Amino acid sequence: MSRKTIVITGGSDGIGAAAARRLAADGHEVVIVGRNPEKTAAVAREVGIAHHVADFADLSQVRDLAATLLRAHPSIDVLANNAGGIMGHRELTVDGHEKTHQVNHLAPFVLTMELMPALEAGRATVIQTSSAAALRFSDFDIEDLQGERDYAPQTAYGNAKLANILFAEELQRRYGDRGIAPVSFHPGLVATGFAAGTTHYMRWLYQTPLKRLFTISADEGAGQLVWLATGEPGVDFAPGRYYESYKVATKVARELGDAALARELWERSATLV
Numbered sequence: 001m002s003r004k005t006i007v008i009t010g011g012s013d014g015i016g017a018a019a020a021r022r023l024a025a026d027g028h029e030v031v032i033v034g035r036n037p038e039k040t041a042a043v044a045r046e047v048g049i050a051h052h053v054a055d056f057a058d059l060s061q062v063r064d065l066a067a068t069l070l071r072a073h074p075s076i077d078v079l080a081n082n083a084g085g086i087m088g089h090r091e092l093t094v095d096g097h098e099k100t101h102q103v104n105h106l107a108p109f110v111l112t113m114e115l116m117p118a119l120e121a122g123r124a125t126v127i128q129t130s131s132a133a134a135l136r137f138s139d140f141d142i143e144d145l146q147g148e149r150d151y152a153p154q155t156a157y158g159n160a161k162l163a164n165i166l167f168a169e170e171l172q173r174r175y176g177d178r179g180i181a182p183v184s185f186h187p188g189l190v191a192t193g194f195a196a197g198t199t200h201y202m203r204w205l206y207q208t209p210l211k212r213l214f215t216i217s218a219d220e221g222a223g224q225l226v227w228l229a230t231g232e233p234g235v236d237f238a239p240g241r242y243y244e245s246y247k248v249a250t251k252v253a254r255e256l257g258d259a260a261l262a263r264e265l266w267e268r269s270a271t272l273v
């Protein structure tokens with residue numbers, strides 16, 4: 001097995017931290033990115049890996065992060081865009097974007113684009129931690145990506161997670177022939193810090209002992225991320241596709257595979273950032 005350089009955002013907790021532990025134990029060079037400096041440093045210290053801190057609700061921090069990563073790693077084998085989550089009341093970031101949309105979609109869009117020289121050098125796998133919420137909660141309106149007309153935390157989250165999948169599809173169309181292998185997946189319902197800050201009932205479900213009834217552990221939830229990060233594109237997984245339970249998902253939102261919509265989302269995202 002070749003040693004890969006693997007960057008994982010959302011590496012300070014939950015699925016990202018669990019994936020970092022497993023990939024580092026397997027001998028890969030893992031770099032984690034978190035938002036909370038103390039939590040991120042504690043995971044990095046425990047695992048013995050490098051770490052960086054950036055709040056994705058501030059795109060200047062994402063650009064600074066990309067510049068730092070590029071200096072340290074001219075070639076990256078895997079970028080796992082895993083940071084994200086469901087929010088509470090509608091809130092704008094310092095960049096003026098709805099926070100769910102920015103943290104889950106616009107920030108990883110910027111990070112991926114800024115890291116492209118290193119990703120091309122590594123013929124990288126770019127993983128999007130999406131969610132089945134893309135099917136269950138989305139109400140995707142390309143004219144209202146910021147939830148100005150209609151906002152609910154779960155809809156904003158579902159739309160952002162759908163954007164993760166459309167981004168992977170369009171990244172494949174634009175950069176697949178340059179060796180980039182994008183892929184998106186749903187990790188399952190995982191017992192993590194997820195939903196701790198939302199006003200939606202998911203907070204009640206995820207952050208009480210009830211969660212034992214319907215969730216899997218963070219380590220199990222990290223399984224597909226580890227599989228995709230170490231897998232061979234085109235052999236172990238199909239670039240551009242969306243996975244659930246280690247298989248290309250069949251029951252998906254109707255927007256998946258809509259090339260015109262994915263292109264439109266890309267162009268609007270590029271204009272916004």
Ligand SMILES: NC(=O)c1ccc[n+]([C@@H]2O[C@H](COP(=O)([O-])OP(=O)(O)OC[C@H]3O[C@@H](n4cnc5c(N)ncnc54)[C@H](OP(=O)(O)O)[C@@H]3O)[C@@H](O)[C@H]2O)c1
Nearest residue numbers: 010012013014015035036056083084131189190192193194
């Ligand atoms: N848990 C589930 O059932 C489930 C299901 C489907 C999809 N997902 C997806 O899985 C991914 C990982 O979530 P998780 O379940 O592991 O939840 P988690 O334990 O809450 O971890 C979320 C991670 O994202 C980081 N993050 C959150 N907001 C950020 C921001 N503004 N800037 C930078 N980093 C930020 C957190 O950093 P700090 O801790 O440092 O703040 C943390 O490392 C998310 O994209 C989530 O949407 C989860």
